[in-house]
Amino acid sequence: MRIAIIGSGYVGLVSGACLADFGHNVVCIDRDDAKIRALQQGEIPIFEPLLADLVIKNQREDRLSFSTDLGPAVAEAEVVFIAVGTPARQRDGQADLSYVHAAVRDIAMSMSGYTVVVVKSTVPVGTGDGIERLIREVRPQADVSVASNPEFLREGAAIGDFKRPDRIVIGVEDDRARQVMSEVYRPLFLNTSPIVVMSRRSAEVTKYAANAFLATKIAFINEVADLCEQAGADVQEVAHGIGLDKRIGGKFLHAGPGFGGSCFPKDMQAMIKMAQDHGTPLRIVETAAAVNDQRKRVMARKIIRACGGSVRHRTIAVLGLTFKPNTDDMRDSPAIAIITGLQDAGARIRAYDPEGMDQARTVLDDVAYCGDAYTCVEDADALVIVTEWDMFRALDLDKIRGLMRRPVLVDLRNIYGAAEATKAGFAYVSVGRGRQVPPVQEGAPILALVG
The missing domain is CATH 3.40.50.720 (NAD(P)-binding Rossmann-like Domain)
Incomplete structure (x- = not known):
């Protein structure tokens, strides 16, 4: 044709x-x-x-x-x-x-x-x-x-x-x-x-409904992750337990710093407005969108707590800038709000992403972009993993520990286990996994995650 x-x-x-x-x-x-x-x-x-x-x-x-x-x-x-x-x-x-x-x-x-x-x-x-x-x-x-x-x-x-x-x-x-x-x-x-x-109208609604439902799953599991942190549970175990139910399914149940990209945020807002125009407000979708917006700001505060309550004049290494791996798309990436929040708190940012740095330069100022992950962490006071690129899943943690000024690892994608991180000498913070490592106090020894 x-x-x-x-x-x-x-x-x-x-x-x-x-x-x-x-x-x-x-x-x-x-x-x-x-x-x-x-x-x-x-x-x-x-x-x-x-x-x-x-x-x-x-x-x-x-x-x-x-x-x-x-x-x-x-x-x-x-x-x-x-x-x-x-x-x-x-x-x-x-x-x-x-x-x-x-x-x-x-x-x-x-x-x-x-x-x-x-x-x-x-x-x-x-x-x-x-x-x-x-x-x-x-x-x-x-x-x-x-x-x-x-x-x-x-x-x-x-x-x-x-x-x-x-x-x-x-x-x-x-x-x-x-x-x-x-x-x-x-x-x-x-x-x-x-x-x-x-019908044509049904097809038009199907697109929005699919994206809104998937985005709502992400917002839901992120709130469950917050509960798990406070209650001593592990969100990955919970997600696996509920995902085996065929009525729920395991996809889009990965806790993290919130969703971004060119579709979910934009389509949710458009669907919310479309529903309001038809006199049928979508309260669940409205809440999911609000939860996700707040989530990104909360992640910046989580990193600051892991650094002892202040990041002023500290160097934070950020691995992953795009909203997800295998793309160079920075649109509504959680990294934008996280980095901006850290900068507002006085932090210096070093960053590396295998594909997204050209795009990142158009939306993020005062960031030192690095050529690889190991260069990025040199003399850093904390390492934050924001995007789960495959190349970040098997980093030499011992080498990274030796390059950093202070060994704080904030893993917002849960790609490492507490045991391997603490064995390498890191104060390790993840998302939704039971008790988190206590904040690092100024001049105090680094404490490993227990359990």
Whole structure:
């Protein structure tokens, strides 16, 4: 099939590369000249495992191309995906649809023959209806169907998620569109990936509901972690115990410093506003969002307590800046609030992240960025692990202990055990694991975690 994708950001680029790899002929379109020129040269503007190889392969085999010229690509396309940004509006948190509407007008002017316009961007319920009306205003005689096909891609695992999805949600209002969308995803029939066909409005709500539910699981287990710390329990044991219940499941039950990224915070705010507009406030979602915002600030205070109650003029080494591993995305990363809180308390920050430091420089000031984990910890008064990159899971703790000024390890992802950390001589603090090491008092010996 001939497919055009409007928007060559994260979702558009991953979708375009994967659809081309299925055998479709795909053109990815973007107004950013520099981005398109880079993509044409095989330079990928984001870090996503396997993506660069997939883009280059399909370019070489003439199934994937990039352009700033929307008209010819849309005129030749049977299916046009809209994958432009829908950032939250500052005034109310609702999704900003201005990029979507601009794309729709351009598409309507360029269509030729029957076209299925597919909204892959995350949009409020009823957006598809508005898009259809807008197309009819621009082209009253247009032979068009509008579909919703929300994405469920995890950053860091997006290629696998697209090619081996849990489900493919398609929202349509007519059988012609259903048939065309089935043909788009026909290659996945071999993987027996379930295609779930529903109404357009149901598909739009499904995207928000899925993200809000997963984010709520994270907020829930983080509150349980706080209880475990005070009650002498271990949140990892609790999470395992409840996760074995098939009604609950073990995913997204990892206690930590809170969620971030490009989807969960933005989509929760948009869903909250959408529900308020329909007179049906979502109190659970509202609370989960508030809990998560507070969580990031609490983590900074947790680090300060581990350092004896003050970090003024202390050097804190931070490992991991992105909101999760295997991405360079800093959007709403817990590291931002944590580092800012420590700086406000007078700390000096050294940091290392294998992929996120270029992005971090745009949002964090007065941070000394280092070339590796061991350089980062030199002469530090505390080490904080914020993002659980694989390379941080097997650090030489004895070596790190020797490089640091004071051996305080605050493990916000629970990737180490208390026994191994204390054996290496660290005062060790984790999240939700029973009794924590007492705060380090000025001039006092380092105490190991008991139990």
